[in-house]
Amino acid sequence: MDRVRPFPSRRRLLQGAVAAAVPAALLPATHAAAQARAVDYPLAEWVPASTSNYTAANRPTTYPIDYVIIHVTQETYADTLAIFQNPTKKVSAHYVVRSKDGHIAQCVRERNVGWHAGNWTYNTRSVGIEHEGWVDKPEYFTNAMYEQSAALTAAICAKYDIPKDREHIIGHHEVPGSDHTDPGPYWDWTRYLRLVNFA
Secondary structure, rough: OOOOOOOOHHHHHHHHHHHHHHHHHHHHHHHHHHHHHOOOOOOOOEHHHHHHHHHOEEEEEEOOOOOOEEEEEEEHHHHHHHHHHOOOOOOOEEEOOOOOOOOOEEEOOOOOOOOOOOOHHHHHHEEEEOOOOOOOOOOOOOOHHHHHHHHHHHHHHHHOOOOOOOOOEEEEEHHOOOOOOOOOOOOOOOHHHHHHHOO
């Protein structure tokens, strides 16, 4: 008489465990590949903004990219990312650079229009880079932040053939109609442009 087993055999359980483990083993590589496709700058981490906080586009086909706009967050790095992920905030930038180590998060793909400049024309024609800190606290502008941000800006300029000068790498306060003061009086433009040009 054949006995019907109420549960799968040990061998079947082990085979199932191996089959289930194979896709899990592939997840880190798959995740890394997806991350690499998601970012435009290879050293950035993908931390997406809410889709309610930017405009989908196909730049530079739909709009030319002529500027890099430098911002200071007036918030912590973590709070800035949370703001960009909140669909009610209606604000985003393409990148956020952390003060202590220069770590870069990409929040909006460069092909899309970030809502960072407060001026639609400049939003459509620029890549926005936020820097963790406050305009009146120069201690947030660390060597690591300057160096990593400058390398990012240099890469953006090279990709879109943007001149590496103060006419094309501008502060938020220089956007027409802006009521902002960032990056503020302690941002070292001479140093930053030198780093961008030597990156």
